[in-house]
Amino acid sequence: MKKKILELLGRAIEAAFIDGSLCRAEAPIIEIELPREENHGDYATNIAMILAKTQKKSPRLVAETIMNHLHCNGILEKVDLAGPGFINFFVKKDLWVTLLEEVDLKGDAYGRSDLGSGQRVQVEFVSANPTGPLHIGHGRGAAVGDVLSRILEATGHAVVKEYYINDAGNQMANLGKSVYFRYLELLGQSVSLPDGCYRGDYIIELARTMLDRHGAALQSTTPEEVIPLFTDYAAGIIMEGIKEDLRIFGVEFDCYFKESELHKDRGVFNLLETLRSRAFVYEQEGALWFKSTAFGDEKDRVVIRETGEPTYFAGDIAYHKNKYERGFDKVIDIWGADHHGYIPRMSAGIQALGRSRDDLKIVLVQLVNLLRNGVPVAMSTRAGEFVTLREVIDEVGADAARYNFLMRRSNSHLDFDLEIAKKQSDENPVYYVQYAHARIVNILKTAADRGYGVPRYGEINAGLLTEPEEHELVKMIDRYPELIEGCALSLEPHRITFYLNGLAALLHSYYNKHRVVSDDGELTKARLFLVYSIGVVLRSALGLLGVAAPDRM
RNA sequence: GGGCGAUUAGCUCAGUUGGAUAGAGCGUUGGCCUCCGGAGCCAAAGGUCGCGGGUUCGAAUCCCGCAUCGCCCUCCA
Numbered sequence: 001m002k003k004k005i006l007e008l009l010g011r012a013i014e015a016a017f018i019d020g021s022l023c024r025a026e027a028p029i030i031e032i033e034l035p036r037e038e039n040h041g042d043y044a045t046n047i048a049m050i051l052a053k054t055q056k057k058s059p060r061l062v063a064e065t066i067m068n069h070l071h072c073n074g075i076l077e078k079v080d081l082a083g084p085g086f087i088n089f090f091v092k093k094d095l096w097v098t099l100l101e102e103v104d105l106k107g108d109a110y111g112r113s114d115l116g117s118g119q120r121v122q123v124e125f126v127s128a129n130p131t132g133p134l135h136i137g138h139g140r141g142a143a144v145g146d147v148l149s150r151i152l153e154a155t156g157h158a159v160v161k162e163y164y165i166n167d168a169g170n171q172m173a174n175l176g177k178s179v180y181f182r183y184l185e186l187l188g189q190s191v192s193l194p195d196g197c198y199r200g201d202y203i204i205e206l207a208r209t210m211l212d213r214h215g216a217a218l219q220s221t222t223p224e225e226v227i228p229l230f231t232d233y234a235a236g237i238i239m240e241g242i243k244e245d246l247r248i249f250g251v252e253f254d255c256y257f258k259e260s261e262l263h264k265d266r267g268v269f270n271l272l273e274t275l276r277s278r279a280f281v282y283e284q285e286g287a288l289w290f291k292s293t294a295f296g297d298e299k300d301r302v303v304i305r306e307t308g309e310p311t312y313f314a315g316d317i318a319y320h321k322n323k324y325e326r327g328f329d330k331v332i333d334i335w336g337a338d339h340h341g342y343i344p345r346m347s348a349g350i351q352a353l354g355r356s357r358d359d360l361k362i363v364l365v366q367l368v369n370l371l372r373n374g375v376p377v378a379m380s381t382r383a384g385e386f387v388t389l390r391e392v393i394d395e396v397g398a399d400a401a402r403y404n405f406l407m408r409r410s411n412s413h414l415d416f417d418l419e420i421a422k423k424q425s426d427e428n429p430v431y432y433v434q435y436a437h438a439r440i441v442n443i444l445k446t447a448a449d450r451g452y453g454v455p456r457y458g459e460i461n462a463g464l465l466t467e468p469e470e471h472e473l474v475k476m477i478d479r480y481p482e483l484i485e486g487c488a489l490s491l492e493p494h495r496i497t498f499y500l501n502g503l504a505a506l507l508h509s510y511y512n513k514h515r516v517v518s519d520d521g522e523l524t525k526a527r528l529f530l531v532y533s534i535g536v537v538l539r540s541a542l543g544l545l546g547v548a549a550p551d552r553m
Numbered sequence: 554g555g556g557c558g559a560u561u562a563g564c565u566c567a568g569u570u571g572g573a574u575a576g577a578g579c580g581u582u583g584g585c586c587u588c589c590g591g592a593g594c595c596a597a598a599g600g601u602c603g604c605g606g607g608u609u610c611g612a613a614u615c616c617c618g619c620a621u622c623g624c625c626c627u628c629c630a
Contacts, residue, residue: 020557031570033569034569035572035573037573038572040573044573046572049610058610086573127628166630288628298555298556298626306628311630315630316630337557337558337625339625340557341624364558367624407578409566409567412558412559413558413623414566427578427580428592431581432593434592435590435592435593438590442588442589443591445589450589483569498568505577507591509593511589511593511594512585512594513595516589530570553590
């Protein structure tokens with residue numbers, strides 16, 4: 001409906017330009033909004049106030065001129081001029097319900113669009129190194145990345161979900177070392193773990209498995225020789241665990257990309273050649289620097305250390321170069337918010353490769369504050385005491401966990417209370433929405449018991465849906481495709497949970513006030529179709545969140 | 554010291570990118586099952602949008618200053 005109004009408005013302004021009643025100006029960006037106030041109509045625009053400046057006329061006069069060129073086309077009931085120059089559109093009441101036909105035509109595809117027109121997008125997220133199990137912060141990143149991917153896919157993008165394994169750095173060496181020392185410990189040696197080592201119990205378990213497999217044999221060779229064995233073994237096992245956790249959480253990646261692969265293909269070397277040929281690197285103090293200040297970074301960054309080793313940053317640019325070489329039009333990285341200072345240099349990196357700044361989008365995910373009954377749960381990675389994602393899923397379930405992770409803008413801190421998340425009460429929003437779906441299924445079942453199937457749109461008299469609640473519901477359903485497009489454009493998945501909460505509230509309210517299945521056959525059919533349509537939208541939206549839409553609870 | 558982000562109801566947070574009388578959930582108070590599932594509904598109370606300036610027809614939103622909090626400032630990853 002919004003698009004139809006936009007079209008009418010655009011045509012009216014164009015007509016005014018043509019007959020000279022408005023001076024032709026630069027094509028203005030026409031915006032239409034949903035007014036809060038009911039007597040401000042179904043849609044409103046401030047276009048007259050924006051045009052007023054260039055037209056050198058009063059906003060109200062401009063508005064009147066536009067309104068005179070407006071053809072209602074059987075869509076609009078009336079058009080008002082209001083306030084300082086708003087144009088308020090009132091859509092014909094009986095037109096709204098006809099929008100439900102869209103749900104009938106598209107079925108489960110309702111809400112999908114071709115906004116992205118097949119654009120190839122890569123979403124990279126989680127990307128935790130296999131040095132330990134995923135914790136709750138990774139879980140939030142996983143939820144955001146996965147849901148964003150689903151949203152982009154639903155809006156016509158060709159999406160690839162990727163997990164980057166940074167397996168060539170110090171952290172992996174430390175992992176091997178940690179297991180190695182625990183192994184020695186199990187053999188009776190007294191050892192003190194060096195700095196940077198991991199201390200969780202899982203390290204000891206890994207050491208014990210190594211002991212079972214190799215006995216004491218690995219003790220007699222030099223550490224340099226055997227530590228890689230420990231590293232490979234531990235990383236493999238931990239990575240399997242991570243994949244399993246993600247699977248249980250409902251997240252499946254299309255691609256796991258290892259940093260070591262990059263080095264095999266001399267990716268970093270190739271990158272440096274590219275940068276050198278474009279004169280974006282220089283030597284100073286024995287190191288090689290990337291001129292990131294050329295693209296707005298606050299200082300240049302080292303890519304090759306004095307020691308001859310490439311920095312992590314060098315590897316990361318090479319990785320992003322590789323991404324674009326694989327043909328992605330757009331790359332989205334999901335990072336922990338503590339990496340925000342890293343954005344300018346990464347952006348500089350891809351721009352030095354000749355990409356536009358817009359080809360890389362970075363979504364920051366803030367920390368999760370884990371609580372139990374309002375009391376913070378102590379977490380310290382150093383001490384090896386942290387709540388893993390797996391523990392959270394086991395306790396509250398994947399649905400509640402995912403939904404809770406998406407209830408806030410990813411950019412802001414999130415309080416996650418374990419007790420509330422598993423409570424099956426009104427304190428827990430996920431049940432509120434799921435219950436709405438179960439309720440609809442139950443209504444349809446009751447109807448079926450009385451001989452009513454779900455009707456097609458063509459079989460109902462939509463004009464019977466005249467209650468205010470029905471009007472609100474139809475508007476809400478109509479808004480759904482726009483909502484999903486908005487999520488895709490802004491990369492903000494949390495809008496879905498807010499929308500769902502609103503839609504579920506309307507449904508519950510409607511249910512309490514009006515009977516769907518009644519003695520009036522025609523009315524029953526019309527309401528059944530409305531309720532069925534809400535069910536389609538709930539299923540679609542919950543599907544995008546990766547949360548179940550249960551038939552009964 | 555520099556940079557980034559935050560500051561909105563008792564609590565946790567939205568606010569459609571500058572619109573009209575600022576919203577939701579929880580919590581509080583009071584109501585609603587003869588009836589498609591009460592995991593629900595209805596109603597009420599609750600606000601100097603951190604503070605002070607500025608920009609304009611119009612500011613929670615944009616600009617400047619200040620305060621408080623968090624994060625980042627390595628040739629670490």
